[in-house]
Amino acid sequence: MKLLKRFFKIVLGIVAMVAIAVIIVLAMDTLGTNYLKVGNRAVSNNSTYLITNANIIPMHRDTVLVNKMVYIQDGIIKKISENLDIKDIEVVDAKGKYLLPGLIDMHVHVWDRYELGLYLSNGVTAVRNVWGTPMHLRIKSEVNSDKIISPHFFTTGPKLTGPEFIGDDNLNLTHPKEAAEKVVSYQQRGYDFIKTYYGLDKELFDAVIEQAAISKIDIVAHPSQKVPFSYHFNPQIKSIEHAEEIVQQPLQFNLDTVQLRPIIDSISNAKHSSFCPTITVFNNIYQMMLNDSILDSESLSYMNPLIKKADSKNQFDRWHNAKQEDSGVVDRIKNQHDFHLRIIAQLHKTGVPIICGTDAGIGVTIPGFSIHKELAFYKEAGLSNYEVLKTATVNAAQTHSIMNQLGSIETGKVANLLLLDSNPLLELSTLENPSSVFVKGRKINRNTLQKFKEMARKRKNLMASGLRYLEYLLIEK
The missing domain is CATH 3.20.20.140 (Metal-dependent hydrolases)
Known part of the structure; x- marks a missing residue:
């Protein structure tokens, strides 16, 4: 009986060590992607912006809307216009760039x-x-x-x-x-x-x-x-x-x-x-x-x-x-x-x-x-x-x-946007290196x-x- 108890104790010890090892491996891997956490230094929690001077390719129609402003509030596109007067907001100057979904x-x-x-x-x-x-x-x-x-x-x-x-x-x-x-x-x-x-x-x-x-x-x-x-x-x-x-x-x-x-x-x-x-x-x-x-x-x-x-x-x-x-x-x-x-x-x-x-x-x-x-x-x-x-x-x-x-x-619409250095309607390769990416309104720089x-x-x-x-x-x- 003592031998059996000892055996089970050894088995439980091995199982416990394996479980701990698994937890450590998975935890370390999760820590490795902490750079994706919202709110860290790399990824701002801000999802409200005013984009100015943008050449917009809206994609629901074949056109370029030249020199427009886009107001993003809490990750949603609220207004698109030639001129928006919105105070106390972070501004992104898109002059010379193109905005694409x-x-x-x-x-x-x-x-x-x-x-x-x-x-x-x-x-x-x-x-x-x-x-x-x-x-x-x-x-x-x-x-x-x-x-x-x-x-x-x-x-x-x-x-x-x-x-x-x-x-x-x-x-x-x-x-x-x-x-x-x-x-x-x-x-x-x-x-x-x-x-x-x-x-x-x-x-x-x-x-x-x-x-x-x-x-x-x-x-x-x-x-x-x-x-x-x-x-x-x-x-x-x-x-x-x-x-x-x-x-x-x-x-x-x-x-x-x-x-x-x-x-x-x-x-x-x-x-x-x-x-x-x-x-x-x-x-x-x-x-x-x-x-x-x-x-x-x-x-x-x-x-x-x-x-x-x-x-x-x-x-x-x-x-x-x-x-x-x-x-x-x-x-x-x-x-x-x-x-x-x-x-x-x-x-x-x-x-x-x-x-x-x-x-x-x-x-x-x-x-x-x-x-x-x-x-x-x-x-x-x-x-x-x-x-x-x-x-x-x-x-x-x-x-x-x-x-x-x-x-x-x-x-x-949700503010999932690409800010591009040139017009993708002329050159698709500009998609490969976006200047900025917006996801739910959060801006990620190059x-x-x-x-x-x-x-x-x-x-x-x-x-x-x-x-x-x-x-x-x-x-x-």
Whole structure:
């Protein structure tokens, strides 16, 4: 009996030490992002400003409002006029600069709080995270309660799949009742959207769609190959993800513009859905096959250490090996990327709302930085600069009702703004280095934005990220 008591005491001691170690690791990682706390020296708590001499690109219409004043009160745009006489307020002189709504990335995978600063430093003032975990609910709570400076943060729940798509990243559904219960649970726990994925057959998909309508929660759909592509045109589905899925599913990898035409027309006729191409993440397959040292590149230092060690490495190995086995795969990937540009051109021509999404946070697709590459591809596809900017502003904000207060510079909208050195209607590259970023009216200057980049580049939080992923597995799987 004494031996048994001693054994349990040892076990409890080990458990206690492990728990303490876990708490210390997570606490240290949280302390590492204290620079994002609202009210510290880097991030002012002030959210009331008068911006003067601004050239405004409002984005709800194609124009430049020259030499205007913008009054921001408690994070909301209150007045826009040629002359405003407001006393006792901090003034930002925007002479010679351009004011644009903050960018929105509609398809990201966030792995830590450091990435929030990366998005802000690249002018992204709202993100839609599309693979939710408990960590994301905590981030959302901190953002909504104004504890940290961050892009507006919206998140789906875990990805819903059918029974055979087994993997850490999937929540495998086996019965319609279970599917409905997950929708209810995710909505009640605070997830903003439902994410559907590969492997959902008609019975499971119907259960998700029906319950989502009852629960009044939007669906973000990565198309399932178990149902016709047209099945994703249900009104409850607010956006369809990935241009590559058009190639892989209805076209069956046949890069044929004649066969593409009726597919584009069917998407256009759906009217209630936006399309999120995410062509940067696919193009990065091509980049990995061209650059054997991409994992050691400077840009990859901005990736979460756990993702870089696991997913980035696995994806690189997969495509490097594919190239070794068949050199023709390089041209096939490049040809498919070029076809994605045609898809975007045709979607745009038929009036389908295109929303900017990068799939940042996986492979070698870097949070924040990748939005500039995605927008450049839309430009290459034939969109004008104004049309390109719409994909990351008004189009994105109109996708979900809970985002409607974003995306344009109008009275009553949230003051998520970029102050730029030159006119993005003439040169998109000016977006890469904003002079200032406003989030909920809080101003972040260029030096602070640069600090956000440096803090993300230097982080060493592989273990903390692993523990948070373990939490996801224990709670959600």
